Amino acid sequence: MLSKLIKYDFKALSRVLLPTMAAVAGASLIATLSFLFTEKSYSSANNGGLATMLGGLLAVVMVLAIIAACFLVFFIICAHFYRNLMTDEGYLTFTLPVKTSEILWSKLITAMLWTIISVVVIGLCVLMFVGLSTAASGDGRQLFAQISDALRQMFALFNTQSALIVFEAVLCVLVMLAFSILHIYLALVIGGVVSHRHKILAGIGFYFVISIVVSILTAIAQYYFGSSLIGGINGMGSVIFNPQNEIEAANQLVSAAQPYYWFSIGFTAALDVGCFYLSKYFLEKKLNLE
Amino acid sequence: MSATLECRDLKKSYGPNMALSGLNIELPAGKIIGLLGPNGSGKTTLIKLACGLLTPTEGEIKVCGQQPGTESKALVSYLPERTYLPQWMTVTDCMDYFQDFYPDFDYQRAVSMLESLHVPAKARMKTLSKGTKEKVQLVLVMSRRAKLYLLDEPIGGVDPAARDYILNTIISNYCEDSTILISTHLIADIEKVLDEFIFIQNGQIVSYASTDALREDKGKSVDEYFREVFRC
Numbered sequence: 001m002l003s004k005l006i007k008y009d010f011k012a013l014s015r016v017l018l019p020t021m022a023a024v025a026g027a028s029l030i031a032t033l034s035f036l037f038t039e040k041s042y043s044s045a046n047n048g049g050l051a052t053m054l055g056g057l058l059a060v061v062m063v064l065a066i067i068a069a070c071f072l073v074f075f076i077i078c079a080h081f082y083r084n085l086m087t088d089e090g091y092l093t094f095t096l097p098v099k100t101s102e103i104l105w106s107k108l109i110t111a112m113l114w115t116i117i118s119v120v121v122i123g124l125c126v127l128m129f130v131g132l133s134t135a136a137s138g139d140g141r142q143l144f145a146q147i148s149d150a151l152r153q154m155f156a157l158f159n160t161q162s163a164l165i166v167f168e169a170v171l172c173v174l175v176m177l178a179f180s181i182l183h184i185y186l187a188l189v190i191g192g193v194v195s196h197r198h199k200i201l202a203g204i205g206f207y208f209v210i211s212i213v214v215s216i217l218t219a220i221a222q223y224y225f226g227s228s229l230i231g232g233i234n235g236m237g238s239v240i241f242n243p244q245n246e247i248e249a250a251n252q253l254v255s256a257a258q259p260y261y262w263f264s265i266g267f268t269a270a271l272d273v274g275c276f277y278l279s280k281y282f283l284e285k286k287l288n289l290e
Numbered sequence: 291m292s293a294t295l296e297c298r299d300l301k302k303s304y305g306p307n308m309a310l311s312g313l314n315i316e317l318p319a320g321k322i323i324g325l326l327g328p329n330g331s332g333k334t335t336l337i338k339l340a341c342g343l344l345t346p347t348e349g350e351i352k353v354c355g356q357q358p359g360t361e362s363k364a365l366v367s368y369l370p371e372r373t374y375l376p377q378w379m380t381v382t383d384c385m386d387y388f389q390d391f392y393p394d395f396d397y398q399r400a401v402s403m404l405e406s407l408h409v410p411a412k413a414r415m416k417t418l419s420k421g422t423k424e425k426v427q428l429v430l431v432m433s434r435r436a437k438l439y440l441l442d443e444p445i446g447g448v449d450p451a452a453r454d455y456i457l458n459t460i461i462s463n464y465c466e467d468s469t470i471l472i473s474t475h476l477i478a479d480i481e482k483v484l485d486e487f488i489f490i491q492n493g494q495i496v497s498y499a500s501t502d503a504l505r506e507d508k509g510k511s512v513d514e515y516f517r518e519v520f521r522c
Contacts, residue, residue, distance in 0.1 A: 004390045015378060084376075091374035095341050096391050097364035285345055288304070288338075 001098045005106035009080070013114050016076050021121045024069045028125035031062040032132045062129055066122050073118045077111045078184055086192040086199060090289045100284050104185070104276060111181045112174070168261055175268040182275035183210055189279045193286045214271060221267055292355035294319050294438050294469035295340055299349035302335050302493075309335040310493040312349070319437075320466045322483055324512065325473040327490035328520050333473040334371070336490070337440045340471075341368040354437050364392070367436035371443040373423045377416035381409060381426055388430050400433035403459060407452070421448045428456055432463045439470040445479060457483050481512040489519055 038054045084093055085103070093103060131144065187210055191203025293316035300313040310332045317323060325333050338344040339351050342358035353362040375384050381404065388395045404411060407425050415423060424447045431439065444460070445453045453476075461483050464470055474480055481487075481501065489497040496519060501512055508515065 001391070007390075008387065012376065012378065088370075088372040088374045089376055091343070091368075091370040091372055092376075094343055095363055095366070095368045097360050098391070099360055288344060 001096075002102045002105055005096075005098060005102055006109055009084075009106050009110040010113070012080055012084070013076065013110055017073060017114055017118070020069055020072055020076075021118060024065060024125055025121060027065050028062060028129055031058045031065075032129045034058055035129070036132065059129070062125075066125065069118070069122065073114065077114060077181070078188065081107050081111070081185055082188050082192075082200070082203075085283065086188065086287075086289075088289075090287075094283075094287075094289070100280050101276075104279055104283075107185065108178060108181055108276075112177055115177060115181070168265070172261070172265055172268075175265055175272055178272045179268050179275065182272055182279065183207065183214070186210060186275045186279045186282075189282045189287070193282050193288075196290055210275075217271075218267070221263075225263060292352070293317055294354060295471065296352045296355075297336075297349065298351075300336075300339065300346055300351055301348040302332075302339060302344060303347045308493055310339070310346075313490075313494060315488070315495055315498065317469050317471065319469055321485040322460070322464070322470045322472065324477070324480060324484045324487040325471050325490065326477060326487055326512070326516055327496075331490045332493040333490055334442060335493075337368070337442050337471070337473060340438070341366050341440055364394075365437040367392075367431045367434040367439045369427055369431040369439075369441045369444055371446065373415075373420065373427065375415050375423070375427060375430075378414065380414050381411045381418075384415065384426060384430060385411075388433070392434050394435040395430075396433050396435065399463070400429055403429045403433065407455065421452070424448055425452065425456070428459070432459055435465060435468075437468055439464060439468065441470065441472045441474075443474050444472060445474065445476055450479075453479055477513040477516055478511075484512065487512050489516065491520065 035055050035058045038058075083089055084107070094100075096103075184207065187207035188199075188203040190206045191201070192199045194206075195202035295315070295317040297313050297315045300310050301308070302310040313332075313336065325336065327333050335344065339346055340353060340358065342363055345358075351358065354365055356362045356365075379387065385397060385400050388400070389397050401411070404426070407429065409418075409422055409426055409429070415426070418426065424444075428441075428444055431441070439460075441460070445456055448456060457480065460470060460472075472480055472484070484501050486498070486500050487504070488495060504510060504512060504515055510518070
């Protein structure tokens with residue numbers, strides 16, 4: 001049943017987010033081509049100042065469009081969760097022969113997938129704009145050469161240690177992304193349970209309340225466990241950074257940071273679990289759809 | 291054989307307000323039963339508890355011997371008094387949705403009923419009138435081969451001409467081993483299809499009897515008896 005829930009949640013989000021991403025990609029392409037065209041036209045007419053100004057203006061417009069798209073993605077994910085569970089649609093969702101945990105998993109997985117898709121699309125758009133708009137100049141070619149050189153070096157050094165770093169980084173991003181989504185979900189659920197007339201407003205209020213609770217928990221965790229973890233990193237002062245042993249220094253740095261890194265991942269994962277089960281509890285035991 | 295719906299000392303309170311106070315009832319299979327009572331008597335709360343939208347404060351409620359949960363939800367076909375289908379879906383999307391989640395959904399029956407009611411299958415829910423949305427919902431709910439149908443105000447929003455079709459649909463589409471519980475204020479319209487009726491007030495059963503027995507014993511229709519019992 002989870003796969004069916006994911007199918008319909010993904011369909012509901014894609015209906016709005018797919019055109020949004022297509023619009024972002026289209027706007028980026030138009031902005032990039034316009035930039036290249038204006039720069040070429042005005043540069044050839046010896047009017048470099050105007051070209052720079054227009055280019056800057058297009059860059060600003062594109063940045064604003066990307067920020068708007070980010071907000072739209074965030075808003076649509078929250079609105080879908082709220083509409084599907086806390087409004088009349090909830091009568092359908094909660095009478096399906098599925099577990100509440102499956103409903104939450106479906107909402108979480110689709111939200112994470114669409115966030116990742118949006119980040120990739122927006123990242124590629126930015127890369128296209130920066131890359132193509134600077135490609136004509138020597139700076140652009142130099143930039144690309146440096147990036148490809150860095151990537152080549154990175155892959156050359158790729159070993160078990162670097163695989164671990166990549167794995168940790170991916171895991172860290174995933175648990176933090178899950179927390180940021182579950183945090184919003186929990187706030188919306190509690191807001192919907194507590195208030196019958198101003199559910200969204202209550203949800204926003206509870207978002208900040210949960211943030212404060214999480215900050216207190218983080219401070220307590222750092223107070224009790226932080227000092228022992230930082231000890232290892234302090235020891236890094238003895239490592240001499242020079243081109244000859246930079247790999248060794250990097251390895252030592254990574255090794256020293258391991259406990260802190262895993263503690264952060266574990267702590268965030270615990271927050272994920274907490275938010276998930278609290279949301280499940282409130283949806284199962286306390287929610288009364290009006 | 292266990293009752294289709296069974297309540298034992300069922301209580302539900304919303305803060306200090308008691309919606310159901312120690313309700314006991316057993317509904318048999320193969321009956322169309324009217325759940326009738328004045329506003330705020332606990333009808334919708336009982337239905338929500340039976341389909342797992344609410345949890346009891348005390349006591350227990352069982353559907354075919356099972357407490358509300360994933361298994362019981364597969365046996366219950368619920369029609370709320372709200373329009374609960376996603377507005378972005380087309381009527382066909384809604385049928386696909388029901389077919390995906392309910393193994394007992396009869397797709398062909400739904401198509402046939404929608405055609406009889408002249409509901410356009412390609413139309414999006416948001417473009418339909420309130421009455422047509424209610425027809426779509428009722429068709430979807432009655433196209434399931436469920437054990438218990440819970441219909442909360444099924445004919446409240448449709449025109450009188452469509453009411454007869456809907457009531458015929460209800461009678462002709464349920465199996466003999468199923469139970470239909472209908473909550474409504476339009477008693478005169480539905481009483482011809484009722485086998486039994488339940489009067490509920492202040493969260494307690496006031497009367498539970500067969501409509502034939504009422505006519506024979508008291509010589510009254512359910513509507514007349516309702517007005518007598520709940521006279522203001």
